[in-house]
Amino acid sequence: METASETLLIIVSSILSLFLIILCVSAIYVIRVVRRVNQMADRAEHMASSVENAADAVKNTAAAMPLVRLLAKVVSLSQKKAKKG
Numbered sequence: 001m002e003t004a005s006e007t008l009l010i011i012v013s014s015i016l017s018l019f020l021i022i023l024c025v026s027a028i029y030v031i032r033v034v035r036r037v038n039q040m041a042d043r044a045e046h047m048a049s050s051v052e053n054a055a056d057a058v059k060n061t062a063a064a065m066p067l068v069r070l071l072a073k074v075v076s077l078s079q080k081k082a083k084k085g
Helices: 002-084
Strands: none
16 A cells, blocks of 8 residues: 555656646746736837827927918018018
8 A cells, every 4th residue: 555655646746746847837928928018018108108299299389380370471471561662
């Protein structure tokens, strides 16, 4: 009976060792995937911030355009009057 229990002990410990190794390898891959996902999320956040900044710049420029057009008309009218008079 001792040899049977020793054999069973060896088999069970071998299987547990195998599962432990598989668990460690799986944990390493999961950690790598999580790190890559975090990097991708950081990049996406940075890009969203850049796009938001660009949209703000366009909005500010668009708000100033009527003023620029008005100034351009005033300058062109004054130049026309200067040439005539």
